Amino acid sequence: MNEEHIILRAPSVVTRDIFLGGAAIPNASPLEAVAAGLTVEVEKIDRRDLSDLARSTDVVAIAPTIPMKLVEPFDVQDVLQPAAPSIAWGVQAVGADTSPFTGNGVVVAVLDTGIDATHPAFAGVTLVQQDFTGEGNGDQHGHGTHCAGTIFGRDVNNTRIGVAKGVQKALIGKVLGNNGGSSGSIVNAIQWATQNGANVISMSLGIDFPGLVKRLQDSGLPPELATSRALEGYRANVQLFEKMAQFIRASSPFFQTTLLIAAAGNESRRDQNPDFEIAVSPPAVSDGFISVAALGQSGTNFSVASFSNTGAVVAGPGVGIQSARRGGGLVSMSGTSMATPHVAGVAALWAEKLRGIGALTPNGLSARLIASGVTSGLVAGFDPFDVGTGMVRAPQL
Template sequence: MKERFLVLRRVVTPSTPPAGAEAAAARTLPDVQVHTLDRRDVQELRSDPGVRAVAPSMPVRLITPVQRSAAPTATGPTWGVQAVRADTSPRSGAGVVVAVLDTGIDVSHPAFSGVTLIRRDFTGPDDAEGGVDDQGHGTHCAGTIFGRDVEGQRIGVARGVERALIGKVLGSNGGGTSEGIARAITWATQQGAHVISMSLGMDFPGLVAQLITQGLPPELATSRALVDYRANLDLFGALADYTRAFGGDVVPTQLIAAAGNESRRQQDPDWEVSVAPPATADGFTSVAAVGLGSAGRPDQGLVVAPFSNTGATVAGPGVGVVSARMGGGLVAFSGTSMATPHVAGVTALWVEALAAAGDLTRLTLETAVRGHATRAPLVPDVDKLDVGLGLVQAPQT
């Protein structure tokens, strides 16, 4: 039986690379190809020295918000914008390019007025121009990253961003494929994205069910899904390496992904699920979610969201997050999907700050975002595994 496989070919560096402006144009992007193969042919393909990774196309799903509610009537910055200190930062994200790989975007929403939106639809085979949101999730996430003020409320962390890449990788049912994600990451990097935000995860149960419907017994289907899962992790880790290497010191692309919402601490404190892929892949920054505690203040007593998966790199506000609603207005969502765009927005602010100082490289950017994360606003007994390095913080100079 033939299946679709992703093939990541190695980047070939010229023996005498050009200098100056020509260098950026000459750099070769990771070559992600799709082949229809029999599994028996895969091992031979992996032995090709020009191939870095091979993985079957795997189902990907939206990390669905655990709660949706009407947005409270308020003015000024949301609690999440305050918690990451974007409201006191002199940076706005001006000159920074961000990419949101999600369900698309509502281009008519006033939150995105004045932003150049470059859109592609990766839910089909031809990467067509498009990317209109018919689900609402992508609109909400984009609003948190770079949305302008709506109805007197500040929702955007980096509301000075003027160019955004919108990759529609999930359909109206919240489903997609790792193939679409890989193509979208390559496209966003080629377009000069400094930050790529992804609030999605690989659908392991969905893959098992798919294999069972194809006639495999449950035990074999689970074993096959584990092999495919590991292959996809390797491919996304390799893609992250190449993406960061392509950017080098000119466009240091950061891949930021949600940790997942499968934990159930409200039922059992020990019911904690580890970070879900692709956030677990090497080179990705995984994001946990925190919420307001009993003090009700964004600067103290924050708690880990009961649904937030454990083992993340950093944390962001993810409970009762107010942002753009598809069709207009505002809505409040909760989930690590909501925490991720806060981290993406803060990263955009750091890109601007480091560029202004003439010190923007991949290493300085990662060090700034992770090194300024803090556990100070969290409850004293917070489990460090649940929040990683802590809550990200925007630059203050």
């Protein structure tokens, strides 16, 4: 059976040792090896040929393409214009409103449903759009527009919505359309964003495992075999995302520092049963990605959102988040999709600070962002596994 697969290839001057920092041939420097780059191929391959292909010296990873979907938001409601200027609670919760940094000079990428480029929230921002769905640029859903607004949106209707509203350039990869997307399009989009200078890549999406099982059953496989193949594809894609993250980290010293940030997922149901907790889903669960849980307001404190998946690295505001609405104005949404752009925005602020002191590195940026998390404002009795290091905080000095 021919199935569509993603193939990551390193050029002939490197092998898998690049992820350990070594060159494949005696006289090839790490710079030469990394600069040669990684290529992404998506093509149909007979399963019987996979073993031979995997033994090729230039193949880093192989995985079947699997369906991807939005981390669907909850409680979507239009927002009326306030009578007086205000600041979205999430912007205040991460301390962006008191930070001297704005994200100026930092390039962010949003891999989502696209963007409403005409929205006033993005006035003055250079938006570089690339469609990976075949549907063309633009946002037919509104999810991508909302996420972008939280990262770098300008004030709308007397309300500050953007964490890093000094960002001047953003890369907008449309990876999810009316029919969802695939892991192949996500990998291609990550590669595109990295090659175009992204310092921070924000992804509010996840693997559609039930959709993968159904697709395999529809192809004629019995349920047991379809589930087994789906698990095999799930594992292979996690490993592929990890290899790609390793390559990006290895190449950062020679190009630009790039951080991968992804939503933990919204499948938990603590409101129904406190023990109904689902673990972080791919790609966020992959090593090299910073996974994000969602917090909501609880009086003057914060609490874990009932839907937020457990096991994330950090947390961000994700309940009742006001941001840009497709077509104009503001809309409120809830989800780890909304928490992720808050963390991406804070990462942009840290990137600006570190660049200013000549210390912007992958390890440095990741460490500062993760270490900025605080749990002091959380209601008593929270499970640390649900929030990681806690609510991320913007640099204040």
